[in-house]
Amino acid sequence: MRASTILSALAILVADAAHCASVGEGYGESLLALSSARQAGSGGVALEDPWRQGQVVEATTALVSAGLQWWGFSMQGGVGPRLRLRFDGYAFTPADVAGTREAADGSFGGTSGAVGMSEWGAHVTAQLTVLEAGSWRVAGLGRAIGLVQRLPDERSSGTAVEAGIQAQRVLGLGRALTVWLLAGPVGQGAGRGFTGHMVAGVGLLTQVSAGLLGGAEGYAVGVEGEALTEGLVHAGLGGVYWVGRPGQAGKTLFLRGGVRSATGSAQAVQPHGGLGILWRMASGWGMQCDVAAAPLGALGLVTCATLGVRVP
Amino acid sequence: MTTPSYEDGQLYLGLTGLMGNPFASAGRAIRVSDRSVVWNYGAWADWTIVAHRGGVAYIQGGADSLNTCATVYAVDSATGVLRWSMTDTPPGRLGGTPAIDADGTVILPGWPVVAITDTGSAPVVRWSVTYVGYQYEIPEPVISSARVYFRQVAMPHAVIAVDKGTGVVAWTMTTAGTPGPPAVHNSRVVFTASDDVCAVSASAYVYAVDDLGDRPSVRWRTDTLECGNGTRHPLIANGIVYLTGSDTGDTLYALDIDTGAVVWTHTLSAYSAGSVACAGGLLYCENVNTVQCFGKPISVGLEVDRGQAGAGDNLTYTLTLNSFGGPAANVTLTETLPSGLEFVSASDGGSASGGVVAWNGVSVTPDALKTVTATVRASAGLSPGTYTFQPRAFATYPGDPAYNDMTSDSVTTTVVVSAPPPSVYTGPVRVYPNPFIPGRAVRGTVKFEGVPVGATVSLYTSRGLKVWGRDAVTGSVVEWDGRNEAGKLVVSGMYVWVVEGSGHTSRGKLVVETGR
Numbered sequence: 001m002r003a004s005t006i007l008s009a010l011a012i013l014v015a016d017a018a019h020c021a022s023v024g025e026g027y028g029e030s031l032l033a034l035s036s037a038r039q040a041g042s043g044g045v046a047l048e049d050p051w052r053q054g055q056v057v058e059a060t061t062a063l064v065s066a067g068l069q070w071w072g073f074s075m076q077g078g079v080g081p082r083l084r085l086r087f088d089g090y091a092f093t094p095a096d097v098a099g100t101r102e103a104a105d106g107s108f109g110g111t112s113g114a115v116g117m118s119e120w121g122a123h124v125t126a127q128l129t130v131l132e133a134g135s136w137r138v139a140g141l142g143r144a145i146g147l148v149q150r151l152p153d154e155r156s157s158g159t160a161v162e163a164g165i166q167a168q169r170v171l172g173l174g175r176a177l178t179v180w181l182l183a184g185p186v187g188q189g190a191g192r193g194f195t196g197h198m199v200a201g202v203g204l205l206t207q208v209s210a211g212l213l214g215g216a217e218g219y220a221v222g223v224e225g226e227a228l229t230e231g232l233v234h235a236g237l238g239g240v241y242w243v244g245r246p247g248q249a250g251k252t253l254f255l256r257g258g259v260r261s262a263t264g265s266a267q268a269v270q271p272h273g274g275l276g277i278l279w280r281m282a283s284g285w286g287m288q289c290d291v292a293a294a295p296l297g298a299l300g301l302v303t304c305a306t307l308g309v310r311v312p
Numbered sequence: 313m314t315t316p317s318y319e320d321g322q323l324y325l326g327l328t329g330l331m332g333n334p335f336a337s338a339g340r341a342i343r344v345s346d347r348s349v350v351w352n353y354g355a356w357a358d359w360t361i362v363a364h365r366g367g368v369a370y371i372q373g374g375a376d377s378l379n380t381c382a383t384v385y386a387v388d389s390a391t392g393v394l395r396w397s398m399t400d401t402p403p404g405r406l407g408g409t410p411a412i413d414a415d416g417t418v419i420l421p422g423w424p425v426v427a428i429t430d431t432g433s434a435p436v437v438r439w440s441v442t443y444v445g446y447q448y449e450i451p452e453p454v455i456s457s458a459r460v461y462f463r464q465v466a467m468p469h470a471v472i473a474v475d476k477g478t479g480v481v482a483w484t485m486t487t488a489g490t491p492g493p494p495a496v497h498n499s500r501v502v503f504t505a506s507d508d509v510c511a512v513s514a515s516a517y518v519y520a521v522d523d524l525g526d527r528p529s530v531r532w533r534t535d536t537l538e539c540g541n542g543t544r545h546p547l548i549a550n551g552i553v554y555l556t557g558s559d560t561g562d563t564l565y566a567l568d569i570d571t572g573a574v575v576w577t578h579t580l581s582a583y584s585a586g587s588v589a590c591a592g593g594l595l596y597c598e599n600v601n602t603v604q605c606f607g608k609p610i611s612v613g614l615e616v617d618r619g620q621a622g623a624g625d626n627l628t629y630t631l632t633l634n635s636f637g638g639p640a641a642n643v644t645l646t647e648t649l650p651s652g653l654e655f656v657s658a659s660d661g662g663s664a665s666g667g668v669v670a671w672n673g674v675s676v677t678p679d680a681l682k683t684v685t686a687t688v689r690a691s692a693g694l695s696p697g698t699y700t701f702q703p704r705a706f707a708t709y710p711g712d713p714a715y716n717d718m719t720s721d722s723v724t725t726t727v728v729v730s731a732p733p734p735s736v737y738t739g740p741v742r743v744y745p746n747p748f749i750p751g752r753a754v755r756g757t758v759k760f761e762g763v764p765v766g767a768t769v770s771l772y773t774s775r776g777l778k779v780w781g782r783d784a785v786t787g788s789v790v791e792w793d794g795r796n797e798a799g800k801l802v803v804s805g806m807y808v809w810v811v812e813g814s815g816h817t818s819r820g821k822l823v824v825e826t827g828r
Contacts, residue, residue, distance in 0.1 A: 064774075064776075064808075065819075066808045066819050066820070066821060067821060068774055068806070068808065068821070092774065092806070094774070094806050094821050096821075097746070097806070097821045097823060098746065098820070099745075099746050099747070100742060100743060100744035100745055100746045101744060101745055102744045102745040102753060102754055102759070104754070105754070106754035106755060106759065108737070108742055108744050108759075108761055109744065109745070115746060115747050115823045117747075117806055117823050119805070119806075149804065149805060151747065151804055151805075151823060151825050152747050152823065152825070153747070153749060153825055154804055154825045154827065156804065230798075232777075262776075264777060264778050265772075265776050265777055265778055267776075296776050297776075298770055298772070298810035298812060298817065298819065299772060299776050299808055299810065299819070300819070302776075
């Protein structure tokens with residue numbers, strides 16, 4: 001099995017059951033909990049690789065116990081042999097924000113109606129392979145970000161871009177090592193105030209024919225770090241293990257878990273875990289679903305569910 | 313025996329003619345509770361006078377060539393041990409009862425008058441003034457704030473007001489007769505003045521003079537009261553002037569200090585020519601070699617269960633009747649409630665009408681105190697301030713016509729009503745205003761109200777990034793000005809607040825609009 005095939009299949013598996021990673025990620029205000037560590041564990045940004053085959057359409061919802069809910073939609077696919085595009089759109093609609101008033105003397109002035117607030121955003125990510133030589137593949141990464149935020153007395157929008165690079169080396173049959181670097185964003189947005197960050201990571205992927213259970217199995221591990229210009233540092237360590245051959249017809253079950261450390265967040269150390277299944281058919285169509293959860297300290301438990309369809 | 317004085321449970325007396333020796337004298341301290349002698353301090357003189365204040369008894373005595381008051385002894389009031397003494401310094405004669413001020417100033421009357429400061433171990437002379445050239449003419453001064461008042465026995469008869477710090481005369485008021493020792497309260501000087509210093513039966517008036525600074529102003533004068541030979545030393549207490557008098561000197565008078573009206577009189581068992589001391593609601597009158605204790609035949613004590621209250625609080629006060637004048641029947645006890653206090657209940661058939669709580673037909677015997685109680689409530693809208701209880705008792709003594717229709721002295725107790733504390737919200741945490749726009753909010757802050765003491769308040773972005781927090785809050789309201797820990801306004805958007813404390817966590821959403 002070619003390494004690129006393995007990578008493509010794995011990308012569908014773990015490819016982000018959660019676009020929680022990007023849906024609601026907010027770039028530079030990361031931490032919807034499941035993001036970086038899972039990315040690290042599954043290959044991170046490298047999963048959005050130009051070698052991935054086929055097209056994927058996914059819908060995601062992430063819930064935070066405080067009543068916050070994110071909705072996400074993504075599509076990704078290749079445009080030619082070297083370019084791969086990914087679109088992520090999201091909407092943030094916090095329900096039941098109870099309005100309150102203040103009396104003239106600064107005391108409680110009673111309740112008012114619900115406070116209307118919403119946010120929409122979209123990211124377009126492009127990965128362009130710029131070098132493919134032997135076991136090495138190098139791609140440039142680029143992202144454009146746009147968002148609109150509507151508040152009761154304020155409406156604003158923002159745009160930004162960021163760029164990066166990733167390199168992958170196939171270490172042998174069924175094994176690949178990927179490193180990536182992404183920095184940004186550069187832009188402006190009255191409603192968001194993009195915070196600069198730099199993300200770097202490394203991931204190792206292995207696919208074996210006879211694993212612990214005697215059949216096809218695989219695993220990937222990775223680490224990723226993120227430094228924000230405001231001084232915060234995030235770091236994640238994660239891994240994913242699957243049973244099956246995700247590149248072929250049939251069912252594949254995968255488990256993942258990891259831990260993330262984030263300064264200045266609701267919980268300094270955030271463990272997370274998830275469970276997913278991929279059902280591919282011979283026609284090339286496939287379905288995948290994924291659920292994941294992570295405690296976010298004072299904000300409670302974050303849950304994320306993703307349903308995806310693989311298009312031949 | 314000379315003028316008694318009272319302080320802290322002890323009476324201080326000057327004793328003369330001890331053991332039959334006219335020059336054997338002593339200062340004596342007597343414990344009032346059991347009438348035991350605490351100490352004697354021998355002061356060899358023909359007479360001895362004791363004044364007391366602040367733990368020191370000043371005994372006038374000592375032996376000079378005349379065996380009269382040439383020395384002042386400062387004696388520890390608890391032990392009778394001598395601290396220091398001063399003899400004829402400057403040369404002259406000391407005489408009369410010293411006047412002592414709270415600031416340590418001691419005025420030693422005599423010729424001249426000497427003002428000293430008692431350092432505790434020695435006297436320091438501040439000034440010495442000879443007002444007239446006649447010994448004994450400046451006895452019994454009194455001190456009031458910045459003034460010292462003397463009586464001038466020598467002609468011309470007068471009462472003199474001098475500056476306490478310098479001894480300079482401020483004004484002199486001549487009197488028709490020999491003035492008695494003055495008493496002073498709130499710049500009102502009370503003294504007697506007779507036409508003849510030697511005639512016991514001579515007429516003497518009681519004057520009440522207001523000190524206007526540069527001159528005296530007669531407030532009232534009792535033209536009809538016979539006060540004997542004019543040496544009566546009035547006592548002012550609780551708005552009453554007490555003094556002995558009458559043709560035979562055996563009447564104790566109580567006069568209203570504002571009007572001079574006779575409040576009551578009491579016939580003493582013997583002649584009393586000196587001053588009156590007051591302690592514990594009882595009066596101590598100088599008598600010949602004895603101290604007689606007098607009081608109103610009926611007294612009422614008052615105790616309120618709390619000295620401070622808030623609007624809406626209940627207060628219970630207890631009135632204690634003591635009829636040491638004999639069995640009293642049909643006593644009426646009244647208490648006019650301070651404005652703003654509402655009657656709630658009363659024991660022993662007490663009732664309220666027109667703001668007056670009254671108990672009627674109460675019987676009291678001398679050997680048993682009668683106690684009644686009443687509960688009142690500070691009105692909910694009662695203004696902060698001091699409220700005064702002044703109960704009185706009216707008693708009739710069938711067996712003693714002299715005591716008919718006696719009115720007890722008024723006792724006073726105040727209750728401070730404080731402003732009600734601001735109501736503290738104790739319900740679920742509420743955050744306002746929401747949405748929070750710093751420029752429109754009072755003080756530019758959003759308020760977290762109902763936060764338990766000791767709790768932690770945190771604010772996160774919708775992605776879980778902490779932007780602000782407060783640990784171990786001390787009040788129920790915490791305010792946030794829209795700035796992160798670095799002092800920068802946060803960007804507009806949805807934030808999640810979390811309050812953790814007392815084993816409970818509350819969280820909610822806050823929309824912030826900062827324009828960023």
